[in-house]
Amino acid sequence: MITLVQDLGWAAIRFVDHLGKLAIFAAQIVRAALTRPARLRAFVNELFTLGVLSLVIVCVCGLAVGMVLGLQGYNTLVRFGAAQSLGAVVGLSLIRELGPVLTALLVTGRAGSATTAEIGTMVATEQLDGLRMMSINPVHLVVTPKTLAMIAVMPLLSALFILFGLGGGYFVGVTLMGLDGGTYVSSLQSAVDYYDDVVGSLLKALVFGILVGLIATYRGYTAKPTSAGVSAATTSTVVIGSVSVLIFDYFITALWGV
Amino acid sequence: MSRSSVRDFVVGLFVLAGLGAVAYLSMNVGNFSFRKDGGLTVFAQFDEIGGLKARAPVVIAGVKVGQVDSIALDKDYRARITLSLDAALKLPVDTSASIVTAGLLGDRYISLQLGGDDKDLKPGDEIRFTESAVLLERLLGKFIYNTNSPTPKKE
Numbered sequence: 001m002i003t004l005v006q007d008l009g010w011a012a013i014r015f016v017d018h019l020g021k022l023a024i025f026a027a028q029i030v031r032a033a034l035t036r037p038a039r040l041r042a043f044v045n046e047l048f049t050l051g052v053l054s055l056v057i058v059c060v061c062g063l064a065v066g067m068v069l070g071l072q073g074y075n076t077l078v079r080f081g082a083a084q085s086l087g088a089v090v091g092l093s094l095i096r097e098l099g100p101v102l103t104a105l106l107v108t109g110r111a112g113s114a115t116t117a118e119i120g121t122m123v124a125t126e127q128l129d130g131l132r133m134m135s136i137n138p139v140h141l142v143v144t145p146k147t148l149a150m151i152a153v154m155p156l157l158s159a160l161f162i163l164f165g166l167g168g169g170y171f172v173g174v175t176l177m178g179l180d181g182g183t184y185v186s187s188l189q190s191a192v193d194y195y196d197d198v199v200g201s202l203l204k205a206l207v208f209g210i211l212v213g214l215i216a217t218y219r220g221y222t223a224k225p226t227s228a229g230v231s232a233a234t235t236s237t238v239v240i241g242s243v244s245v246l247i248f249d250y251f252i253t254a255l256w257g258v
Numbered sequence: 259m260s261r262s263s264v265r266d267f268v269v270g271l272f273v274l275a276g277l278g279a280v281a282y283l284s285m286n287v288g289n290f291s292f293r294k295d296g297g298l299t300v301f302a303q304f305d306e307i308g309g310l311k312a313r314a315p316v317v318i319a320g321v322k323v324g325q326v327d328s329i330a331l332d333k334d335y336r337a338r339i340t341l342s343l344d345a346a347l348k349l350p351v352d353t354s355a356s357i358v359t360a361g362l363l364g365d366r367y368i369s370l371q372l373g374g375d376d377k378d379l380k381p382g383d384e385i386r387f388t389e390s391a392v393l394l395e396r397l398l399g400k401f402i403y404n405t406n407s408p409t410p411k412k413e
Contacts, residue, residue: 044265047273051273052268095283095287159279159283160276166287190315193313201283
């Protein structure tokens with residue numbers, strides 16, 4: 001019984017400890033981002049590995065999710081004779097919720113894990129120590145471009161996901177189920193508001209980008225310098241990243257009403 | 259890593275595509291055109307607005323020309339509605355606004371009927387002639403009351 005309480009206490013202490021270290025790490029990244037020289041070349045390369053290489057999976061998943069939403073929405077709505085509001089159903093659920101969240105989950109699995117593994121391997125092979133010996137700040141050279149690229153990439157990928165999803169919903173509703181194309185588009189346009197829905201969706205994606213970017217780089221940077229340590233860090237990036245995206249999603253929705 | 263023109267080009271394309279998607283969502287899906295500041299903002303007071311909500315459409319002859327910005331209660335306990343309309347509209351000062359329902363139980367929206375005055379409404383003006391929402395429940399209540407009471411029975 002006492003050991004159980006002790007375990008709980010130890011877990012709580014470690015959690016707070018990690019939170020504090022994460023905050024210090026975030027402050028280091030912010031300071032590195034403002035320090036010259038700006039690592040533009042590394043940033044563009046990270047845009048490529050994190051963004052462009054995630055493009056296919058994000059677009060394909062967006063299309064598939066949109067088509068499923070179109071099919072499910074149509075089959076449900078047609079029972080109430082409300083199939084003409086399919087565009088609103090598909091659009092609002094994609095823009096407000098599914099677009100940012102699913103993109104963040106996909107990017108966590110596809111790019112976040114790779115980021116952690118890369119930095120973790122650099123830690124394990126003492127490359128970061130080598131950089132420090134040459135008095136190059138590894139946070140400045142290695143970590144910051146990755147975090148910033150993740151933050152920049154997330155809203156863009158989320159917007160593309162939503163766009164492909166809307167296309168998938170259009171394909172199922174209009175082409176397969178025979179709804180009128182103009183009805184689909186006009187119900188979409190009348191339901192979606194610029195400030196409440198589109199800007200909120202992009203802000204949500206931005207917050208998720210910050211979250212995943214920080215967690216992925218922090219986990220890699222603090223990985224134990226063994227092969228088991230790197231693999232544990234990669235796993236925990238995916239687990240903690242996904243869970244915190246979903247938890248933050250609830251609070252953003254509750255607080256900002258997005 | 260060295261500079262690679264192909265990769266840079268692809269990254270550029272990716273950023274352009276992402277920004278294009280954002281722009282498309284904003285312009286075509288999100289009705290960016292009805293900006294809050296750029297439009298013609300007028301006020302209207304109603305005794306009863308029924309289930310009118312913010313962002314409800316404002317129409318002239320069935321064509322959407324703006325939306326309800328905000329709903330508040332003024333000091334006389336009447337509903338004060340802020341309408342933001344298309345800036346290009348020229349509405350006579352004796353334009354009237356009425357709250358109508360789409361279908362029997364559908365959403366409420368505001369319909370404007372143009373007047374014949376020479377002067378136009380300016381931003382910040384108030385629409386003086388308003389027609390409140392018709393509440394179906396109240397109408398039914400009146401109908402039941404009327405059929406029950408007024409005719410006295412003959413003895």
